[in-house]
Amino acid sequence: MKSIGGRQWATREDLIAHSGFSRATLANLWAARETNGHPAPLTVDGVVQWGVMHWDLAVWTDWFEQHRRQERAAPDVESRVDRTGDPDEELAPAAQARLLGVDPSRITQYDKKPPPGWPAGRVEELPTRVRRWRTRRQLWDFVDANPSFGTTGGRPAGPATAKKPDPRVQYAVAALAADPGKKAGELAAELAREHGQSITTWKSIVTEARKRLQ
CATH class of the missing domain: 1.10.1660 (Multidrug-efflux Transporter Regulator; Chain: A; Domain 2)
Structure with a gap:
């Protein structure tokens, strides 16, 4: 610096x-x-x-x-995004749409006219077309960089009663992956300062995040 x-x-x-x-x-x-x-x-x-x-x-x-x-x-936008699963798992277009909570046609539109930051993905050559695979991490990073994503067009996938994933767990997972040796209390304090809510709340979230990394 x-x-x-x-x-x-x-x-x-x-x-x-x-x-x-x-x-x-x-x-x-x-x-x-x-x-x-x-x-x-x-x-x-x-x-x-x-x-x-x-x-x-x-x-x-x-x-x-x-x-x-x-x-x-913008919780209504964030709540559409599925923050669960292996960050490095590659998803086909239909699964990408489910993760983002949009209609599959939105993925096709983005591939034809990519918005800023839309990941290129891995291209699979098929007999009549190409299919682009993207990881969960790539899609989460795209949403994180574009808070206005999903405010127009598309619709959430799945039933309205489906349990909404907690984005705070993914924040904790990312923080643990960046510094796996950090104590739970220290990490909870950092997350509380960055995202709000109490250290006690974040300790519980960090515990859940550790389970997902096991």
């Missing part, structure tokens, strides 16, 4: 360490900058400085916190 005039300038690696979010999530946030307002990197006459992008850490942090608040303020 570089310091100029008392301000810190962070690379993407610095932002990963600072935020605790994955490289894919932060890359998707940058890809969707025209719609989510992601801050611009330091440039002089349009040229990126130091050969790699650096962002004003204070500006980026303020923006990121606002972005997360907006994301959490």
Whole structure:
């Protein structure tokens, strides 16, 4: 991290360490900058400085916190997303639609005209067409980077009475995967600061997350 005039300038690696979010999530946030307002990197006459992008850490942090608040303020969208299962499992288009809680036609539309941050996936050549496989992690990262996803078009899949997955468990799973040696109390405190609610609540969520990683 570089310091100029008392301000810190962070690379993407610095932002990963600072935020605790994955490289894919932060890359998707940058890809969707025209719609989510992601801050611009330091440039002089349009040229990126130091050969790699650096962002004003204070500006980026303020923006990121606002972005997360907006994301959490859309529970009807988040509740459609299935946050369970193996993050690295590849899904066919129909299963992708079920995970995202949208009509399968939405996946076809996205493949033809991808929105910012939509993962390319693995291409399988079929006799008359191609099929794109994507992992759960890729789809979750896309949703995390696009809080407005799902507000227009499409419809939730499955019966209305189906139990809604708890996104907080996935937040805890991601945090545990990033730092598996961290004590439950310390991790719960960090998650409480980032997402709200009590440390006691997050301890229970961390316990559930550990079970899913076993």
